[in-house]
Amino acid sequence: MDIPELQLLSSHRLFDGSQKRYRHRSTSLNCEMNFSIFLPPGVRQEAEIFHGSGGPEGSRTPRPGNSRKAPVIYWLSGLTCTDENFTIKAGAQRVAAELGIVLVMPDTSPRGEGVARASDGAYDLGLGAGFYVNATQEPWSQHYRMYDYIVDELPALVEQCFPVNDKRAICGHSMGGHGALVIALRNPARYRSVSAFSPIVNPITTPWGKKAFSHYLGDDIKNWWGYDATLLVEAARPSEHLPLLIDQGDADEFLAEQLKLERFVSACEAAKYPVQVNLREGYDHSYFFISTFIGNHLRFHAEALDSQ
Amino acid sequence: MDIPELQLLSSHRLFDGSQKRYRHRSTSLNCEMNFSIFLPPGVRQEAEIFHGSGGPEGSRTPRPGNSRKAPVIYWLSGLTCTDENFTIKAGAQRVAAELGIVLVMPDTSPRGEGVARASDGAYDLGLGAGFYVNATQEPWSQHYRMYDYIVDELPALVEQCFPVNDKRAICGHSMGGHGALVIALRNPARYRSVSAFSPIVNPITTPWGKKAFSHYLGDDIKNWWGYDATLLVEAARPSEHLPLLIDQGDADEFLAEQLKLERFVSACEAAKYPVQVNLREGYDHSYFFISTFIGNHLRFHAEALDSQ
Numbered sequence A, B: 001m002d003i004p005e006l007q008l009l010s011s012h013r014l015f016d017g018s019q020k021r022y023r024h025r026s027t028s029l030n031c032e033m034n035f036s037i038f039l040p041p042g043v044r045q046e047a048e049i050f051h052g053s054g055g056p057e058g059s060r061t062p063r064p065g066n067s068r069k070a071p072v073i074y075w076l077s078g079l080t081c082t083d084e085n086f087t088i089k090a091g092a093q094r095v096a097a098e099l100g101i102v103l104v105m106p107d108t109s110p111r112g113e114g115v116a117r118a119s120d121g122a123y124d125l126g127l128g129a130g131f132y133v134n135a136t137q138e139p140w141s142q143h144y145r146m147y148d149y150i151v152d153e154l155p156a157l158v159e160q161c162f163p164v165n166d167k168r169a170i171c172g173h174s175m176g177g178h179g180a181l182v183i184a185l186r187n188p189a190r191y192r193s194v195s196a197f198s199p200i201v202n203p204i205t206t207p208w209g210k211k212a213f214s215h216y217l218g219d220d221i222k223n224w225w226g227y228d229a230t231l232l233v234e235a236a237r238p239s240e241h242l243p244l245l246i247d248q249g250d251a252d253e254f255l256a257e258q259l260k261l262e263r264f265v266s267a268c269e270a271a272k273y274p275v276q277v278n279l280r281e282g283y284d285h286s287y288f289f290i291s292t293f294i295g296n297h298l299r300f301h302a303e304a305l306d307s308q
Helices: A084-089 A093-099 A146-161 A175-186 A207-217 A229-235 A255-259 A261-271 A287-304 B084-089 B093-099 B146-161 B175-186 B207-217 B229-235 B255-259 B261-271 B287-304
Strands: A006-014 A017-026 A031-039 A070-076 A102-106 A164-173 A193-197 A244-249 A276-280 B006-014 B017-026 B031-039 B070-076 B102-106 B164-173 B193-197 B244-249 B276-280
Touching: A006 B287, A017 A084, A017 A093, A017 A146, A031 A084, A031 A093, A031 A146, A070 A146, A070 A175, A070 A287, A084 A102, A084 A287, A084 B084, A093 A102, A093 A287, A093 B287, A102 A146, A146 A164, A146 A175, A164 A175, A164 A287, A175 A193, A175 A229, A175 A244, A193 A287, A207 A255, A229 A261, A244 A255, A244 A261, A244 A287, A276 A287, A287 B006, A287 B093, B017 B084, B017 B093, B017 B146, B031 B084, B031 B093, B031 B146, B070 B146, B070 B175, B070 B287, B084 B102, B084 B287, B093 B102, B093 B287, B102 B146, B146 B164, B146 B175, B164 B175, B164 B287, B175 B193, B175 B229, B175 B244, B193 B287, B207 B255, B229 B261, B244 B255, B244 B261, B244 B287, B276 B287
Parallel strands: A070 A102, A070 A164, A164 A193, A193 A244, A244 A276, B070 B102, B070 B164, B164 B193, B193 B244, B244 B276
Antiparallel strands: A006 A017, A017 A031, A031 A102, B006 B017, B017 B031, B031 B102
């Protein structure tokens, strides 16, 4: 693997750990990408970075001192988000600091000059709406390979540059809940646990998913199946079941038309895939909902990650 | 007092309470104003609203059921903020829910058509920069009366429409820390406690303060004195001392030039005004800093408010 180059964009102390934002060149996405990372107290508070300009974090030599490595939870955000929404709004770092867990927040699509965008400026296609798939259709296939980016490239980079071990969990919201479920169900050996808030669980039958998949993957619906959590959970082998938690607000304005959680729950029952579903009375689709229950999700993952 | 008219702009459930945003006509500011409010579980989750259109919250009759009233903490934000920054970023509602405290987040200046703004679009004058003073100079004096709004008008409205008692505390960040200190020191009978993050404590000698005060209050520096926490704390009567807490990051990029906390601490010592100051190593001026220690501040106020 090439030595990655990371550019530090910002750094803030919080809960005795560090919230940092980096830019790097992504080979899977063929563009520059930002991601955010929270480093809890007790691990090294900076990346091993290898860009030429040096600077306060530039170094080719491992640093002395703390060599503890922490497990990682990847958070996948929903439509319109960047790496910053969860970072700023969810209040997750407090519990991650307590549990000694690293949080990694990627962006939700490729970005930048030359990256295709929705011709009508729609929020549910193109920028901010990568849907965690590998696009096969022009013009999207040039850059929209978020599946590969999340499954392979970003974890490889994180594990090379930051004080983390290979214990991974994955979690997300809405489109990101779809991404977390699909990625964990297709790669159960790579994750210890998976959870989602308000996930799009059956995108091949619901409007957001049908729109995105037809553009990214073409009209042959057989090519969509591999990105549908409800189909994937039915196909999961019992030996590959992961701890799986879902929280869903019953006042979620997208539940009936876009999310269709009941289909996933039925599929889990049919397949005997154990899933813990919390239907939360009065809660909607917003980050206020996430902020209320994110602590529960992190503790759920911590147990699977053997972290405190 | 006239019957206030409140327009509900948004409502979200979080931590089993409610985060709501309202618009109302402010007489002190002579414009429409937004504010946000968090209602903890255990009190009525809606305003008594008196606007003509009715709607789900419209009612002239007191509602049956829960009649418990909670104490209130007013949060004053810093430069460039609206009522939403703290609401979204600080993570305060979790602890407020636990303590049974209402949080009220006002905007930081008058807004809207006809409200004067900085001619050069500066961030530190005009919109988002009211500095919690009553402006006496044209064109500002038409609307910029944030002192009266925070001290009198908003609490009167909150206490008429929401399930709160008359126990008040006040807290803020940067320009809002200045506002909280000045308002509490000038009105000790109205508050049980006061706290601040990274406050501008001596604005009559520092750049942000001098710029704002010269525009809002004119060139006669005697008219600035009543808005300077360092001068006010020296003049406070011992019988009117309030519990006072300050948190300040030592990596705050504004500490040396704009905040000058050491001057306030010296004045407190000279005046024998008890103050608890926490200098936090490595923390900056951001909401990540606030989010780390807001729980401590709410618990500090809860003790003074006799809330749990």
